[in-house]
Amino acid sequence: MGEDGSVTSASQCPDGPLPAPRLIATDLDGTLLRDDQSVSLRTVAALAAAEEVGIEVFFVTGRPARWMDVVSDHVHGHGLAICANGAAVVDLHAGREFVQVRALPRAAALAVVTALREAAPGTSFAVELTTGINYEPAYPPFYKDPGAHVAVAEKLLAEHTDEAAPPVLKLLAHHAELAPDEFLALARGAAGEYASITRSSPTALLEISGQGVSKASTLALCCAERGISPAEVVAFGDMPNDVEMLSWAGTSYAMGNAHPDVIAAASGRTTANNEDGVAVVIERIVADRIAQHQHGASSA
Structure with a gap:
């Protein structure tokens, strides 16, 4: 530069x-x-x-x-x-x-879900595991992953919480109305204390990883x-x-x-x-x- x-x-x-x-x-x-x-x-x-x-x-x-x-x-x-x-x-x-x-700790992921539901109503979520992805009914479907389990994020994150559970790699958050950078700034303000939040999509799709990851x-x-x-x-x-x-x-x-x-x-x-x-x-x-x-x- x-x-x-x-x-x-x-x-x-x-x-x-x-x-x-x-x-x-x-x-x-x-x-x-x-x-x-x-x-x-x-x-x-x-x-x-x-x-x-x-x-x-x-x-x-x-x-x-x-x-x-x-x-x-x-x-x-x-x-x-x-x-x-x-x-x-x-x-x-x-x-x-x-x-x-x-991994993203499940407790941290749940805290992010709670914070974003309050800060940005209409947000839908997907959970990326080492074994594949699962997502909520309102989340844009993953056509590359037809075998995904569909349920609300709280249920997806509460399942298999024992030590043998597949690690959560990242949480995905989508909003149908907010502008991408606006959604990113809002999410970092509301939930940045729980996880690292970024984006790579041209749409309002956020990628949420473990703190510092x-x-x-x-x-x-x-x-x-x-x-x-x-x-x-x-x-x-x-x-x-x-x-x-x-x-x-x-x-x-x-x-x-x-x-x-x-x-x-x-x-x-x-x-x-x-x-x-x-x-x-x-x-x-x-x-x-x-x-x-x-x-x-x-x-x-």
């Missing part, structure tokens, strides 16, 4: 080399994926090239593990994904096995395990649920189609998802890495 507050496009970056990262963290919907949910051949090649020069790739998404089929054909070394906005780390090479779960906090844990500092991470995103991750990473890019809050949080800007904005930056990073290696070899 420039001193005058303007954002530099990746295509307008200075001619000098980009940072030499050890890890690339990218959101999926609206970022790596095109609007038709595809991964372009250019992006597939860029991801593979990054790994060939020793840069680890992490998919970091609000999607549940069972919806990661959109990138399953493009998983090379990047087998781990952070799903459900940081609530789960999943091994895509092992049948989407949960490696780590950061976010893409950023889980990515930080994964990086710490690998001895990778924030300065060695390049991140990409487009929606409010990416803001913390983009702020945490040493270098970050808002997509050309990004929400204003994301543009403000990122250190740079690339082209839109339908224009392969992630690949545009990765290609520059890889080219710089190769050039540095060649220079080092010629100097030896």
Whole structure:
């Protein structure tokens, strides 16, 4: 971001080399994926090239593990994904096995439901578990999950409360009338003391995780395990649920189609998802890495 507050496009970056990262963290919907949910051949090649020069790739998404089929054909070394906005780390090479779960306590979820029913009448809820999703009768149906159990949120959260119960990854809250950002601000004011609340949908659909759980906090844990500092991470995103991750990473890019809050949080800007904005930056990073290696070899 420039001193005058303007954002530099990746295509307008200075001619000098980009940072030499050890890890690339990218959101999926609206970022790596095109609007038709595809991964372009250019992006597939860029991801593979990054790994060939020793840069680890992490998919970091609000999607549940069972919806990661959109990138399953493009998983090379990047087998781990952070799903459900940081609530789960999943091994895509092992049948989407949960490696780590950061659950939303059921008591906290119930407190959020109570607070939002009072603050925003007409809110409907869904409960995302490690085993799948369940939702209220008024909640927009999940056509990808035809086997979901339908009941009021209080009942869904009260069921199976013993230690063997499947963990709650996140609570979803939908409102048919409020504007998305208005609903987010209202919910954070009414229930922010109980959980972390964000959004990634263009509609008034909120995603509610355990307190302190976010893409950023889980990515930080994964990086710490690998001895990778924030300065060695390049991140990409487009929606409010990416803001913390983009702020945490040493270098970050808002997509050309990004929400204003994301543009403000990122250190740079690339082209839109339908224009392969992630690949545009990765290609520059890889080219710089190769050039540095060649220079080092010629100097030896």
